[in-house]
Amino acid sequence: MSTTTATVTLADLTRMLRESAGEEEGVDLDGDVIDTPFMDLGYDSLALLQVIGQIQREYGIEIPDDAVVDAETPGALLALINSGQAPAA
Amino acid sequence: MxxxxxxxxxxxxxxxxxxxxxxxxxxxxxxxxxxxxxxxxxxxxxxxxxxxxxxxxxxxxxxxxxxxxxxxxxxxxxxxxxxxxxxxxxxxxxxxxxxxxxxxxxxxxxxxxxxxxxxxxxxxxxxxxxxxxxxxxxxxxxxxxxxxxxxxxxxxxxxxxxxxxxxxxxxxxxxxxxxxxxxxxxxxxxxxxxxxxxxxxxxxxxxxxxxxxxxxxxxxxxxxxxxxxxxxxxxxxxxxxxxxxxGAATVYGQIAGYAATLDPAPGSGRPPGLRKAAENALADAGVDAADIDVVFADAAGVPDLDRAEAQALTGLFGAHGVPVTAPKTMTGRLLAGGAALDVATALLALRDGVIPPTVNVGAAAADHRLDLVTEPREAALRTALVLARGHLGFNAALVVRRWAA
Missing domain, CATH: 3.40.47.10 (Thiolase/Chalcone synthase)
Structure with missing residues (x-):
């Protein structure tokens, strides 16, 4: 895997959430969801594992497995991804 | 009970x-x-x-x-x-x-x-x-x-x-x-x-x-x-x-009898277990062979297995002794879904008083001595027997009966 400096945006994340795990009925991912817990958006830990896998493949970065429990909201996950604290191994 | x-x-x-x-x-x-x-x-x-x-x-x-x-x-x-x-x-x-x-x-x-x-x-x-x-x-x-x-x-x-x-x-x-x-x-x-x-x-x-x-x-x-x-x-x-x-609106029927058997080990000389499964299911339902109005057959489509099933049926019901059908000739064998669909089909047959056909076969081979239903057949149906076999020795039989509340 190669490192990348590309920043993952909320739009990128919601697109990948839809592709990897689908969209819960009654939830609008295009709304103001940056601080909405993933659980409230209808995503469980497996869904997050799935989308984190997609992020790693698309962006060539490595995200620790703990992110599934540590990042409770899209904002927290984006901060973790974009912080540069997760370089490729 | x-x-x-x-x-x-x-x-x-x-x-x-x-x-x-x-x-x-x-x-x-x-x-x-x-x-x-x-x-x-x-x-x-x-x-x-x-x-x-x-x-x-x-x-x-x-x-x-x-x-x-x-x-x-x-x-x-x-x-x-x-x-x-x-x-x-x-x-x-x-x-x-x-x-x-x-x-x-x-x-x-x-x-x-x-x-x-x-x-x-x-x-x-x-x-x-x-x-x-x-x-x-x-x-x-x-x-x-x-x-x-x-x-x-x-x-x-x-x-x-x-x-x-x-x-x-x-x-x-x-x-x-x-x-x-x-x-x-x-x-x-x-x-x-x-x-x-x-x-x-x-x-x-x-x-x-x-x-x-x-x-x-x-x-x-x-x-x-x-x-x-x-x-x-x-x-x-x-x-x-x-x-x-x-207040359930529809009762399609009762699961009146059920039994399962395993075939004996190859070379044991003992007969396959399908007939025993059918007999046990009839006994479980408290009915005799004469009470069965139609059989939904396993219908393997493999000559040896067809012969074994025909022998089980003629042994239980006599030659040409009961209408036998295999509507799965229209769906293929659905693995784990097939016998469930046969039970559902049997319940619909009981509901409407009609035996669905076995297609494409024309007629059973004469030596099977089966009354194979090849056109829809109206009949007063009260009790049906459904048979199924799983590869390598599983046999199962279910008796479903019309429900008279």
Whole structure:
């Protein structure tokens, strides 16, 4: 895997959430969801594992497995991804 | 003794989506067999299947469930939705831990599993779906149905190859007898992909005839193997008094008798166990052979197996002693879904007083001495026997009876 400096945006994340795990009925991912817990958006830990896998493949970065429990909201996950604290191994 | 009745049906079959479409097509003798389209079967010796056509998954399955299911589980979820809707049951009104889910499976979601194994070996572990952790699994249909409808009663999965559809209903009845008001049961299977295909070829029982109208001819002198299909039936099984108390609109019939046997080891010299399963199921139902109005046969389509089943039937009922039918000639053998669909079909036959036909066969080979029903036959039907065999020695028999409340 190669490192990348590309920043993952909320739009990128919601697109990948839809592709990897689908969209819960009654939830609008295009709304103001940056601080909405993933659980409230209808995503469980497996869904997050799935989308984190997609992020790693698309962006060539490595995200620790703990992110599934540590990042409770899209904002927290984006901060973790974009912080540069997760370089490729 | 409690009584188990069927109050809801959900059918996904190669010749009809939904109970009434399927039943109409079945009575009309419309076959769902055709060349395989779900994968390129041209390099394989068997190239005919019963595929569920015109099923648009997105019309039935929520977006969240799409990435974690394959064709089999989607069909199963759809059939379960329909069975619950048909039963008119409000699951929230029953005790939280009162409704179980018991389905049959064969190889699990092999289409899902094949795709993810291909991802693993061709691209690497980073490309394997997180949902592979459960989505391939034998119990996936039971689990997804349970989660979707919040059914927290006793649940499980039975693997007895093609006999599983009956064994799941037998197990559902056990839960009813223990005091649970309802169980979602039956089986839906779909393995029309290379990984699902190859083990069936290895069994040596699959037809290699390319003409869909000639490929699967159980009890015919030209029988040359079976054609696999996909789909099956989910049935809502309820305790009769509980169903009456909640005002269930339809009672399709009673699960009156059930039995299962295993074949003796090869070379033992003892006979196969199908007849014993049928006898035990009749005894369990408290009926005699003379009470059986129609038999839905296992109909392997393999000469030796057809002969063994014909001998079991003539032994029990006498030569030409009972109408025998195999509507699965229109769907192919549906693995874990087949016997469940046969039970659902038997219940519809009881409801409407008509035996659905065995198609393409013309007539049973004379030496089988069977009254094979090859055109729809109206009859006063009260009790039906459904037989099923699973590869390598599973036998199961179920007696269903019209319900007179």
């Amino acid at each position: 409690t009584t188990a009745v069927v109050t809801g049906l959900g059918i996904t079959a190669p010749n009809g989506l939904g109970t009434e479409d399927y039943w109409k097509a079945t009575l009309a003798g419309e076959s769902g067999l055709g060349p395989v389209t779900r994968f390129d079967a041209s390099p394989y010796p068997s190239r005919v299947a019963g595929e569920v056509a015109d099923y648009i998954a997105e019309d039935h399955i929520p977006s969240r469930l799409m990435p974690q299911t394959d064709h089999m589980t989607r069909l199963a979820l759809t059939a379960a939705d329909w069975a619950l809707a048909d039963g008119g049951i409000d699951t929230a009104e029953l005790p939280q831990y009162g409704i179980g889910v018991v389905t049959a499976a064969s190889g699990g979601a092999v289409e899902f599993g094949q795709r993810e194994l291909q991802n693993l070996w061709s691209k690497g572990k980073e490309y394997v779906s997180a949902y592979q952790s459960f989505a391939w699994f034998y119990a996936v249909n039971t689990g997804q149905i349970s989660i979707r409808h919040k059914l927290r009663g006793p649940s499980g999965v039975l693997l007895t190859e093609q006999a599983g559809g009956i064994d799941s209903l037998g197990h559902a009845r056990r839960h009813i007898r223990k005091g649970f008001p309802a169980v979602i049961s039956g089986g839906v299977d779909a393995a029309i992909c290379p990984w699902g295909w190859v083990p069936q070829i290895a069994s040596g029982l699959m037809s290699t005839v390319d003409d869909p109208a000639r490929a699967y001819l159980p009890f015919s002198a030209e029988a040359a193997g079976y054609v696999p299909g996909e789909g099956g039936a989910i049935l809502l099984v309820e305790e009769a008094e509980s169903a009456r108390a909640r």
